[in-house]
Amino acid sequence: MTTDRLAGATLVLFGLVTIWQSRAFPLGSLHRPGPAYMPVVLAVFLIAFGVAVFTMGSRARGVAEVGWHEWRHAVSIFAACAFAAWGLERLGYRITMAVVLAFLVLLLERRGWALGLAVTIVMSWGSFYLFDTLLKVPLPRGPFGL
Amino acid sequence: MLETLQNLGLGFSVALAPHVLWYGFIGCLVGTLVGVLPGVGPLAGISLLLPATYGLDATSALVMLAGIYYGAMYGGSTTSILMRIPGEAASVMTCIDGYAMARKGRAGPALAIAAVGSYVAGTVSVIALMFLAPPLAAFALRFGPPEYFSLLLLGLLVLAYMNSGSMLKGLAMAALGLLLGMIGIDQMSGYFRFAYGITELGDGIGVVPVAVGLFGLAEILLTAGQANPPAVIRPRLRDLLPSRQEWREAHMPIWRGTGIGFLIGIIPGSAHVISTFVSYAIERKISKRPEEFGKGAVAGVAGPESANNAATSGAFVPMLALGVPGVPVAALLLAAMMVHGVTPGPLLIQQDPRLFWGFIASMYVGNVILLILNLPLVGLFVNLLRVPYPILYPIVLVCSILGVYAVNSSAVDVWIMLAMGVVGYVLRKLDFETAPIVLGLVLAPMMELSLRQSLAMSAGNYTIFVTRPISLVLLAIGLVLVILALRPLISRTLDWRARLPVDT
Numbered sequence: 044m045t046t047d048r049l050a051g052a053t054l055v056l057f058g059l060v061t062i063w064q065s066r067a068f069p070l071g072s073l074h075r076p077g078p079a080y081m082p083v084v085l086a087v088f089l090i091a092f093g094v095a096v097f098t099m100g101s102r103a104r105g106v107a108e109v110g111w112h113e114w115r116h117a118v119s120i121f122a123a124c125a126f127a128a129w130g131l132e133r134l135g136y137r138i139t140m141a142v143v144l145a146f147l148v149l150l151l152e153r154r155g156w157a158l159g160l161a162v163t164i165v166m167s168w169g170s171f172y173l174f175d176t177l178l179k180v181p182l183p184r185g186p187f188g189l
Numbered sequence: 190m191l192e193t194l195q196n197l198g199l200g201f202s203v204a205l206a207p208h209v210l211w212y213g214f215i216g217c218l219v220g221t222l223v224g225v226l227p228g229v230g231p232l233a234g235i236s237l238l239l240p241a242t243y244g245l246d247a248t249s250a251l252v253m254l255a256g257i258y259y260g261a262m263y264g265g266s267t268t269s270i271l272m273r274i275p276g277e278a279a280s281v282m283t284c285i286d287g288y289a290m291a292r293k294g295r296a297g298p299a300l301a302i303a304a305v306g307s308y309v310a311g312t313v314s315v316i317a318l319m320f321l322a323p324p325l326a327a328f329a330l331r332f333g334p335p336e337y338f339s340l341l342l343l344g345l346l347v348l349a350y351m352n353s354g355s356m357l358k359g360l361a362m363a364a365l366g367l368l369l370g371m372i373g374i375d376q377m378s379g380y381f382r383f384a385y386g387i388t389e390l391g392d393g394i395g396v397v398p399v400a401v402g403l404f405g406l407a408e409i410l411l412t413a414g415q416a417n418p419p420a421v422i423r424p425r426l427r428d429l430l431p432s433r434q435e436w437r438e439a440h441m442p443i444w445r446g447t448g449i450g451f452l453i454g455i456i457p458g459s460a461h462v463i464s465t466f467v468s469y470a471i472e473r474k475i476s477k478r479p480e481e482f483g484k485g486a487v488a489g490v491a492g493p494e495s496a497n498n499a500a501t502s503g504a505f506v507p508m509l510a511l512g513v514p515g516v517p518v519a520a521l522l523l524a525a526m527m528v529h530g531v532t533p534g535p536l537l538i539q540q541d542p543r544l545f546w547g548f549i550a551s552m553y554v555g556n557v558i559l560l561i562l563n564l565p566l567v568g569l570f571v572n573l574l575r576v577p578y579p580i581l582y583p584i585v586l587v588c589s590i591l592g593v594y595a596v597n598s599s600a601v602d603v604w605i606m607l608a609m610g611v612v613g614y615v616l617r618k619l620d621f622e623t624a625p626i627v628l629g630l631v632l633a634p635m636m637e638l639s640l641r642q643s644l645a646m647s648a649g650n651y652t653i654f655v656t657r658p659i660s661l662v663l664l665a666i667g668l669v670l671v672i673l674a675l676r677p678l679i680s681r682t683l684d685w686r687a688r689l690p691v692d693t
Contacts, residue, residue, distance in 0.1 A: 046619040054361055061368060068380050074649020078380040081637045082371045085364055092361035099357070109618050116413035117614065120586070121607065124406065127590050128603040140587050147586070152579035162580055166587055180240045180595045 047100025054093030135185020203547030220260015240595030286489030366629020402609025446495030454503020
């Protein structure tokens with residue numbers, strides 16, 4: 044399986060799912076397009092491009108040749124971001140960001156405790172002060188107003 | 190001419206107001222930092238600082254955000270020359286001869302030539318923008334929905350044609366972006382499309398979470414766990430001055446790069462990296478010593494650096510005159526204008542001359558600020574690169590989450606950023622360029638509305654797109670591009686885009 048073939052197949056699948064989901068709205072006609080018209084037309088184009096990418100993708104490099112060596116790191120960073128998205132409005136900005144930074148700097152990157160704690164506190168509290176307090180950009184607060 | 194100069198006088202009275210000057214300076218400073226830091230492009234930088242402009246007046250906000258844009262173009266050259274790391278994609282060509290000059294002990298002159306070339310290109314192209322945007326805006330008043338639809342379609346075709354991979358892949362990514370732009374309330378019928386009960390998606394997917402996800406987060410995911418960055422060459426201040434011979438060699442490439450960059454930047458959909466590639470190729474072609482290219486040719490630094498800065502001003506022409514974002518960064522600037530209650534488009538010059546001319550004048554001022562920032566403070570910016578990447582990327586990540594959340598105070602946007610980060614990561618691994626997705630997302634609602642309005646005007650007759658002269662010309666240019674893209678497939682020759690770096 045080459046990278047282009049994998050990508051082409053995924054694009055075709057995405058196009059088909061879009062057409063299937065577009066059944067929920069009126070398609071209209073060629074002369075009077077409805078709300079589903081443009082998504083369906085675009086999905087058809089996407090499928091056509093996907094088929095072309097798949098067909099011409101035999102000479103692309105193989106999926107196995109793509110270096111995925113950083114995937115563990117990438118998954119950990121993704122998990123930290125997902126925690127941030129979940130925690131922002133539940134735990135508040137400062138606590139959430141402090142947890143994210145502590146995880147990334149101390150646990151994942153294994154930096155020293157002093158440096159890690161300094162980055163964690165300065166960034167989570169400092170960025171809150173800069174944006175929320177000084178620039179008046181409202182950021183979420185959690186338990187105890189933190 | 191006299192009217193233009195009077196308007197420029199008005200612009201300078203706005204741009205030199207202390208608070209506007211201050212925000213222009215902040216924008217240039219942050220932009221230079223953004224350009225210096227690898228992985229944080231102007232798109233991510235503007236996205237991050239967009240919420241911070243909400244409390245400002247429209248002129249200050251726009252001046253600051255534009256400062257980040259051209260500041261990043263300046264700053265990108267520093268890491269290219271000293272470390273062979275392009276701070277942003279448009280600096281890739283500068284890496285080749287800039288770093289070679291640095292290895293030969295000419296890092297200072299390379300930086301000085303890049304800064305002076307950028308200054309000349311920035312200033313000259315603003316003059317061109319000043320004279321070109323008003324007549325183009327007057328011309329654009331003749332544009333109806335069919336012309337806008339054809340122009341937007343042409344913009345997507347140009348972007349797909351000029352991206353670094355194949356046109357087919359570019360078009361596939363543009364179609365993906367257009368499909369993402371279909372999410373939300375249909376403007377003509379009021380139907381809630383593809384929202385799956387998430388009310389926050391009513392206004393559609395925002396450009397900021399998509400841009401930060403595709404460019405910022407994806408870059409962090411890709412570079413995570415990398416080894417230590419390469420050593421930095423540190424020039425001294427007294428070594429900055431180029432020799433007389435180097436000035437002579439840089440002189441004409443700077444002017445040629447300015448012209449090429451501005452013309453390419455003006456085309457909706459074209460990317461800065463294209464202008465640098467074309468400039469480099471032309472300089473090598475006409476050089477009496479082409480064998481020096483790649484080994485520290487002065488023209489290889491002067492031409493591309495001037496071209497990428499001129500392209501920045503060129504990209505503002507369709508944005509200011511037509512209200513059409515030619516590049517993703519312009520889309521963000523348009524979003525910023527709308528947040529501040531300014532309606533972009535041909536009427537902007539008449540309705541808000543203080544903002545329009547103040548913005549133009551601020552670009553002159555910004556170029557002077559950047560020249561001052563880039564030469565004496567180069568050592569300071571280089572020191573930033575001493576911050577170890579394992580410390581730097583968590584900080585950038587927190588700034589990304591903060592910037593995305595603050596736009597709408599919505600955690601849904603953070604989830605969208607996350608999803609787009611993964612999409613960007615996988616697509617980059619599979620050698621797909623992600624810039625067309627962002628432009629497709631921004632253009633989708635405009636395209637759909639102009640298509641349906643055109644059909645409503647013509648009672649469903651599609652010939653409206655070819656019976657109106659402006660629309661016909663735009664579509665014909667698009668068709669020529671498609672034919673040009675198909676030519677390598679037929680003749681089996683090497684496509685020139687295969688030699689381009691990936692534009693992030």
